[in-house]
Amino acid sequence: EDRRVEPRGALVVLEGLDRSGKSSQSSRLVSYLEGSGISAELWRFPDRTTNVGQMISSYLTNMSQLDDHTIHLLFSANRWEKRSLMETKLKAGTTLIVDRYSYSGVAFSSSKGLDIEWCKAPEVGLFAPDAVIFLDISPEKAAERGGYGGERYEKLEFQRKVAESYKALHDASWKIVDACQSMEDVEKQLQDIVLDSVMECQKGKPLSHLWS
Numbered sequence: 001e002d003r004r005v006e007p008r009g010a011l012v013v014l015e016g017l018d019r020s021g022k023s024s025q026s027s028r029l030v031s032y033l034e035g036s037g038i039s040a041e042l043w044r045f046p047d048r049t050t051n052v053g054q055m056i057s058s059y060l061t062n063m064s065q066l067d068d069h070t071i072h073l074l075f076s077a078n079r080w081e082k083r084s085l086m087e088t089k090l091k092a093g094t095t096l097i098v099d100r101y102s103y104s105g106v107a108f109s110s111s112k113g114l115d116i117e118w119c120k121a122p123e124v125g126l127f128a129p130d131a132v133i134f135l136d137i138s139p140e141k142a143a144e145r146g147g148y149g150g151e152r153y154e155k156l157e158f159q160r161k162v163a164e165s166y167k168a169l170h171d172a173s174w175k176i177v178d179a180c181q182s183m184e185d186v187e188k189q190l191q192d193i194v195l196d197s198v199m200e201c202q203k204g205k206p207l208s209h210l211w212s
């Protein structure tokens, strides 16, 4: 067995319902890490800048219709097309703060009635996050925050199903953070979680793969 210890960046994923504060908190985290002298980048899925990402964006904005299985596989393909760059960055020591990942893929698609195991299958072999942070908010509270952008899935009824799907999917390793606290309180908790993860990875914690 290879026991060499190579320092690397941490792969940290933020998950949660729409309007749970993932995007704001992700960018704050990256600023914080950079300010602490830790190399970090903000990533998000879907990554709408690629060709696959443009198909996803067109679907989400209701410019196109796709079969539920097809769009599921496109979301997964969008992660696969970024996998080798992800590996390069992590091994070069850059911590990646990722706004949504495979868990969104499974939670949203299974909320439409697709089989959960079928939904998980195309994610097998992607890198497993070192930390999954779930920004916990009730669907009702999230809806009150307003500014659902009018994209597909941004409806209270559907978000309720997504909340249930996340519950079915999460495990004891997830860090559940109450997203209804002040921005600053949420931010502090996230910083602690991420710093722990960064330290572990600097000490050479091996990269692992989904689903683990």
Ligand code: NYM
Pocket (backbone or CB within 6 Å): 018, 045, 046, 060, 075, 076, 099, 100, 101, 102, 104, 105, 106, 108, 109, 152, 153, 154
């Ligand atoms: N979404 C996101 C999925 O349905 N599957 C996925 O794999 C991912 C990554 O896309 N409502 C959904 C969740 C969101 C929507 O994401 C767009 P965002 O973070 O609002 O750009």
Ligand code: MG
Pocket (backbone or CB within 6 Å): 018, 019, 151
């Ligand atoms: Mg959204």
